[in-house]
Amino acid sequence: MDWFYELWPKLGEAFRGWLESALPDSIEGWVIYLVLGLLSMLVIVNLPIVGVMAMIYMERRLLGRFQNRLGPNRVGPFGILQPVADAIKIMTKEDIVPNGVDRIVFNIAPIVMLTPILLMFAVIPYGGDTFLTNLNVGILFIVAITAVDTIAIFMAGWSSNNKYALFGAMRAVAQLVSYEIPLLIAILGVVVITGTMNLNEIVAHQSSLPLILFQPLGFVIFFVAISAELNRSPFDLLEADSEIIAGFHTEYSGMKFGMFQLAEFAALMGYSAVIATLYLSGWEGPGLPGYLWLFVKVFFIFGIFVWTRATLPRLRIDQVMALAWKFLLPLSFLNVAITAVEVVVWENGLPEWLIPVNIVIGAGLVAIMHRGLNFQGQTRQVVPSGPERLAAINRPVGGGTE
Amino acid sequence: MLADYGYIGIYLLLATLIPVSMLLIPWALSFVGVKPHNPTPVKLETYESGMRTIGGSWIRFNFRYYYFALLFVIFDVEVVFLFPWAVYLDKLKLFGLIEMGIFILILMVGYAYAWRKKALEWS
Numbered sequence: 400m401d402w403f404y405e406l407w408p409k410l411g412e413a414f415r416g417w418l419e420s421a422l423p424d425s426i427e428g429w430v431i432y433l434v435l436g437l438l439s440m441l442v443i444v445n446l447p448i449v450g451v452m453a454m455i456y457m458e459r460r461l462l463g464r465f466q467n468r469l470g471p472n473r474v475g476p477f478g479i480l481q482p483v484a485d486a487i488k489i490m491t492k493e494d495i496v497p498n499g500v501d502r503i504v505f506n507i508a509p510i511v512m513l514t515p516i517l518l519m520f521a522v523i524p525y526g527g528d529t530f531l532t533n534l535n536v537g538i539l540f541i542v543a544i545t546a547v548d549t550i551a552i553f554m555a556g557w558s559s560n561n562k563y564a565l566f567g568a569m570r571a572v573a574q575l576v577s578y579e580i581p582l583l584i585a586i587l588g589v590v591v592i593t594g595t596m597n598l599n600e601i602v603a604h605q606s607s608l609p610l611i612l613f614q615p616l617g618f619v620i621f622f623v624a625i626s627a628e629l630n631r632s633p634f635d636l637l638e639a640d641s642e643i644i645a646g647f648h649t650e651y652s653g654m655k656f657g658m659f660q661l662a663e664f665a666a667l668m669g670y671s672a673v674i675a676t677l678y679l680s681g682w683e684g685p686g687l688p689g690y691l692w693l694f695v696k697v698f699f700i701f702g703i704f705v706w707t708r709a710t711l712p713r714l715r716i717d718q719v720m721a722l723a724w725k726f727l728l729p730l731s732f733l734n735v736a737i738t739a740v741e742v743v744v745w746e747n748g749l750p751e752w753l754i755p756v757n758i759v760i761g762a763g764l765v766a767i768m769h770r771g772l773n774f775q776g777q778t779r780q781v782v783p784s785g786p787e788r789l790a791a792i793n794r795p796v797g798g799g800t801e
Numbered sequence: 802m803l804a805d806y807g808y809i810g811i812y813l814l815l816a817t818l819i820p821v822s823m824l825l826i827p828w829a830l831s832f833v834g835v836k837p838h839n840p841t842p843v844k845l846e847t848y849e850s851g852m853r854t855i856g857g858s859w860i861r862f863n864f865r866y867y868y869f870a871l872l873f874v875i876f877d878v879e880v881v882f883l884f885p886w887a888v889y890l891d892k893l894k895l896f897g898l899i900e901m902g903i904f905i906l907i908l909m910v911g912y913a914y915a916w917r918k919k920a921l922e923w924s
Binding site: 496509 | 805806808809811812813815816817819820821823824826827828830831835836837838839840844845846847848849850858859860862863865866869870872873876877880883884887888889890891894895897898901902905909912916921922923
């Protein structure tokens, strides 16, 4: 049973023992250290790529169910080989580079997009002793490295020599940059409580109670901000198909398009793991080993992302910007202020009766701040009902240019 | 701690290698004959919903983007100051709380000014 619960550390130990006996004594210790490190890196760098295949399958099946249809079910049992078929198809597709594109930037952009996303998996703790690196600035590293994606999106949009791509890139930069700030400040609430940016220590801090109980408001802000950062559906207007074709990757085809898609889903997977680590006590849980618990949580959070995608319609750009600057930003500052006061008042850990108090404060603040958005309870012009509706429909098109 | 950053450095090389190989493998496949390559003048045109492309693509865009970029820089720099404070809050105690309260208050004056001047409006 030990092997089941501590699979990866034990595998590493066994492999180190085998290497030490197999290699001659003249080989120094650091070589073995390096070889082991490289092997674990190979595992971790392939983890998002395999995980993305599962996520794409899961999203298509779930969306199918939400929309009262079957989803992919032809390739393999239950359509489980569909992502493999898609991968083969996308690899062998013709690679079109249109006239007038800036060839160097056009080709580098997918690489710049994917590399930072793969990097964020290096610091996530997958279990008790299962992590590649134990950075003391873990969470800051993740946010900083994934912010590079904004540049990649702009590179893709600018070099494409396409108006739609440029529009998509402009929207992307405005949106990603705006939601970066509520995201960072929501993380700040967790850092204030735990007193560390090290992801392993943040998980250790939640061994008794997950932080979502003490940070309900912070969790909501983080979730909304991250769905905007990852272009998930209510905020996916940088690639809104009905307005600007496909946004910044309009001109991409074949594997380059696949890499953008891969980066998007890998970021989703990585940030689901970050949400699990920050708020849902990471790999800790009863019964199952840590690495399995983390993936149960990751796919649970991913299911919520799919659910919001299936439920909510797309926002307009002014609503998106107003939500970031007039709603989430003040709310996240208030959240940090309340959390900081709580941490200073109760020096030896927060008492448990604060949990309902925090939830009530969070709900009250959301209700009050909602007025700042100035939408007056409606997000767009509502078409009237009854005879007024008929009049509105029968009104001459073009609206009075006479 | 330093070894951890070394690992990150090696991992960066690996994480660059994988996307590069993802570009190179399809490129190599086109020599084997698995992947088609027949460009035609129409296919290589800039995509514009099936119409002939009109004008250049580097067009004017809404100046509002510039406002948001400016505001972003201000708040992003602020967050850089907030993170070390958050880590050491349990040692700074009340002093740290008041100090950071004043800092954020000064910034909030600027934020309120931006809101009042309608820099946060899109239209």
